[in-house]
Amino acid sequence: MEFYANAEQEFNQPKELEPLEGEICPQFIRCGKPGCRCQHDRPHGPYHYRIWREGPRVRKVYVKATEVEAVRAACVLHRTLARRLQDVRQAKTQLTQSMNKEWRRTQRLIIPQ
Numbered sequence: 001m002e003f004y005a006n007a008e009q010e011f012n013q014p015k016e017l018e019p020l021e022g023e024i025c026p027q028f029i030r031c032g033k034p035g036c037r038c039q040h041d042r043p044h045g046p047y048h049y050r051i052w053r054e055g056p057r058v059r060k061v062y063v064k065a066t067e068v069e070a071v072r073a074a075c076v077l078h079r080t081l082a083r084r085l086q087d088v089r090q091a092k093t094q095l096t097q098s099m100n101k102e103w104r105r106t107q108r109l110i111i112p113q
Ligand SMILES: [Zn+2]
Pocket: 030, 031, 032, 033, 036, 037, 038, 039, 044
């Protein structure tokens, strides 16, 4: 019964924030249409893009004005999680090293040289 209650609650909740790589960058553009004010006056924008690196490539997607804040929050979440993952990996390395050291020490104690 509890399972169904939880499932229903989950279903009714707004979608959880998915982490997204990269960051939001505002950009101004000159459209290139002949006679457009942007040729001499200020360019169009700002338009917002999410920009991130994927291997050697830099990826860029347009972000609608209504979604800028949500995507920005998703990018912050991604950076936070990535940093935490890095911390966990570092802790794991240290733990493995100290376990190996301890194991070698124990072996020296139980196996006569
Ligand atoms: Zn223009």
